[in-house]
Amino acid sequence: MDGSTFGLRRTEPVGPQGRSAWRLFPWVLAGTMGIVIAVNVVLVVTALRSFPGAAAGNGFALSNAYNQVLADEIKQEALGWSVLLGLDDTQRPTLTLTDRDGHPLDGTDVDANAARPIGPPQTTPLAMHAVNGGLYLSDITLARGQWDLTLQVRRGDDVLRAVRRLIVR
Numbered sequence: 001m002d003g004s005t006f007g008l009r010r011t012e013p014v015g016p017q018g019r020s021a022w023r024l025f026p027w028v029l030a031g032t033m034g035i036v037i038a039v040n041v042v043l044v045v046t047a048l049r050s051f052p053g054a055a056a057g058n059g060f061a062l063s064n065a066y067n068q069v070l071a072d073e074i075k076q077e078a079l080g081w082s083v084l085l086g087l088d089d090t091q092r093p094t095l096t097l098t099d100r101d102g103h104p105l106d107g108t109d110v111d112a113n114a115a116r117p118i119g120p121p122q123t124t125p126l127a128m129h130a131v132n133g134g135l136y137l138s139d140i141t142l143a144r145g146q147w148d149l150t151l152q153v154r155r156g157d158d159v160l161r162a163v164r165r166l167i168v169r
Contacts, residue, residue, distance in 0.1 A: 076160050081105060085149060085164040088137065093166060095128055095136040097153060104134025111152040114142055117165070142168045 062069065080100030088094050093114070097105035110128040115121070126149070128136040146167050153160040 072161070079158055079160060081153065081160050083151060083153070083160070083162050083164065085166055087166070087168065091141050091168055093126060093128075093138040093140075093142060093149065095138075095151070097134045097136070105153075105155070106130065106134055108153050108155040110136050111154075112138070113150045114147045114166070115150065117146055117148045142166070144168050 082098045082102075084096040084098075086094045086096070093112070095110060095112070097108060097110075099105050108130075112126040112128050113123055114126055115123040124140065124142065126138045126140055128138055131137050146165065149164050149166055151160075151162045151164065153162075
């Protein structure tokens with residue numbers, strides 16, 4: 001015989017042991033799909049762990065008063081105040097305020113609120129007490145996780161508003 005069966009010739013490639021290379025195709029396809037699924041799982045987990053939170057829902061109202069927002073930003077920029085947020089050894093929020101020249105900013109009133117950027121709303125008012133040299137310390141220890149601190153710093157007629165992200169580990 002010439003290797004044909006019922007007049008048909010074998011045309012697929014044959015491996016060294018006389019088996020078709022196509023027998024591995026389902027395994028290659030399953031392995032490729034497994035890699036794609038694993039990469040997608042890694043991307044989803046990374047995205048969920050690093051999600052910065054939702055944008056505020058008052059965009060339309062804010063846009064109606066956008067000229068005032070710009071004017072307030074210009075006033076704040078002209079002040080030249082700097083806000084540095086941190087944590088002390090007991091995980092209490094600290095705030096360091098400096099003026100344009102880097103000198104401590106004393107004699108200010110600080111209003112602060114800590115809110116979770118994602119998940120159910122959880123807002124915690126913070127009382128910031130002046131310690132020394134532009135350093136302010138909260139009397140509350142925040143729970144682990146991400147917090148957005150909304151700050152309002154007043155000294156006389158000058159006002160600085162800022163939002164800073166704080167991660168408590």
